[in-house]
Amino acid sequence: MSNITLNPIYEKIIDDLLNQKYSISDFFFSSEETKELRNHVILQNTQQDFHQAAIGNAVNEQIVKSIRGDKIRWIDESKKTKIEEIFFEKINDFILYLNQTCYLGIEESEFHYAVYPEGTFYQRHIDAFKNDDRRTLSIVLYLNDEEWNDDFGGQLALYLPNENGTENELNILPLAGRLAIFDSKTIPHEVKKVNKPRYSITGWLKTRSTTSVI
């Protein structure tokens, strides 16, 4: 650990994750980087490269839409553009830091762009799949414009368990450049209905599977 330079932004995220299983950071990416990623996602969306997001192996589109209405496009890290390269450089540096300081054993990551058209939402859920326990940390970077407020909806609601069995609902506004990170296996969450298009990059840091039989 001696050759790791202490990074205060990463340290704050790690402290939060250890103490409360989620962290909200407004300083991970610069406003310039956020703006470029935002322009990129808007341009791609106009080129209609996005498709209706699925849920597990559900096939009925009407049922899927009653649970989640976002449209997504997976990012291929091997074909990254200049701004995506900056995104992955920062994320991969953070993964290295997590592995070196917390021994998390992150071996893989996956990210997609997401657009929530007006009137859509994502009902309460947990990100880890029942038959695949590799998703460890969920990461969402919001790419909306600066003046997003409660009237626009689209809050990320985290449902945080209390010791007495009740839970607290924490509502997070999807502000430009805001990074939300939370435990993929234990934190139920939802995206409240949006009143105007909402843009983000969502992804997961994954460990080696502990359930698969080789």
Ligand SMILES: O=C(O)CCC(=O)C(=O)O
């Ligand atoms: O966009 C968000 O705030 C959360 C998205 C989400 O929960 C998901 O894609 O699994």
Ligand SMILES: [Fe+2]
């Ligand atoms: Fe989720």
